[in-house]
Amino acid sequence: MAFSMLYGQNCAGCHGAEGNLGAARPLNDPLYLALVGADRLRQIIAQGVPGTNMPGFAAGAGGALTEPQINALVSDMLKRWGRPMQAPEVPLPPYDAAGADDHGSGPGQPDQGSKVFAEACARCHGPDGNGGDKGGSVVDPAYLALVSDQALRTAVIAGRTDLGMPDWREDIPGQPLTPQQISDVVAWLTSQRQPVVGRSSSSVEVRRSQP
Numbered sequence: 001m002a003f004s005m006l007y008g009q010n011c012a013g014c015h016g017a018e019g020n021l022g023a024a025r026p027l028n029d030p031l032y033l034a035l036v037g038a039d040r041l042r043q044i045i046a047q048g049v050p051g052t053n054m055p056g057f058a059a060g061a062g063g064a065l066t067e068p069q070i071n072a073l074v075s076d077m078l079k080r081w082g083r084p085m086q087a088p089e090v091p092l093p094p095y096d097a098a099g100a101d102d103h104g105s106g107p108g109q110p111d112q113g114s115k116v117f118a119e120a121c122a123r124c125h126g127p128d129g130n131g132g133d134k135g136g137s138v139v140d141p142a143y144l145a146l147v148s149d150q151a152l153r154t155a156v157i158a159g160r161t162d163l164g165m166p167d168w169r170e171d172i173p174g175q176p177l178t179p180q181q182i183s184d185v186v187a188w189l190t191s192q193r194q195p196v197v198g199r200s201s202s203s204v205e206v207r208r209s210q211p
Contacts, residue, residue, distance in 0.1 A: 003076035006069055010057055019081060020162035024054070025154065028081040031167055032158040035095055042074045052148050090169055093157050093179045096150055097186075105179040108187025116185040120171035129192065135165065139192040153186045 008017070011027065019028030026032070033041070045065075048056035057063035058070060065073075094100040097108070118127065124135035131137040138144075156177070159167035169176040177185075 001069060001072050003072060003080075006065070006073050007076075010065065011073070014053070016162070019077075025151070025158075026160065026162045027077060029158060029161045030081060030083045031161070032154070033078055033082040034084075035092055035154070035158055037095070038074055038078060040095065041077070042070060045070050045073060049148060049150075052151070053146070090176055093168060093177070093182055095157075096153065097183060100179045100183050103179060105183055108183035108185075110184070110188040110191040112181075113184035113186070113188025113191075116177070116181045117188055120177060120181075121185065124165070129189075138189060141194045144189070144193045149186060149190055152189050153182065156182050156185055 007019075012022070014022050014024040015027045016022030020026035036044070044054065046056060046058035046063075046067075047061050048054045048063075055061075055063065057065040059066065094103050094105070101107075117125075117129065121129075121135075121138070122132070124132055125138050126132035126135075129137060129139035155165070156171075157168045159165040159170075168182060171177055
């Protein structure tokens with residue numbers, strides 16, 4: 001039940017020994033923890049994200065962790081790394097596309113998303129998304145084949161604190177991205193995906209739809 005052992009054995013390999021600078025999203029990010037929430041975080045740890053490299057750690061999903069161990073991971077992550085948002089006057093955007101729909105945003109529009117990318121992202125990732133002085137390519141076929149739609153959305157909202165990527169409040173100075181703009185730029189990014197050789201279209205669609 002010790003957090004250091006549970007995290008070290010199950011999470012550090014992808015998310016970094018201190019919750020950052022791993023191959024996957026940093027978990028020691030208070031903004032991300034506020035965005036995802038305890039219930040969704042527990043679900044992700046327990047069930048994983050089908051079609052991605054995030055496995056389910058619950059015994060019922062093929063993992064080895066008990067429910068109390070998963071609860072201990074969630075509780076300690078929030079205690080150690082979570083804190084109230086420093087700018088509560090800027091509401092958190094909806095975590096996922098379904099939540100955005102519930103809050104009145106329409107489906108993401110790739111043509112509008114290209115305009116958002118040019119204004120908010122191109123200064124780091126290059127005008128065509130192939131990389132710039134401050135950020136790598138976000139349209140690389142291998143990257144887009146591995147990353148889920150939700151991971152792209154989360155990155156746009158929460159940024160990457162360990163890599164210096166700003167969150168949705170700072171992409172355009174003084175003008176936080178709206179939920180619609182977030183959905184639009186994610187739609188543009190996903191429209192850059194290329195067919196995955198050796199996979200059926202149905203399996204690729206399942207991967208893309210997961211949170």
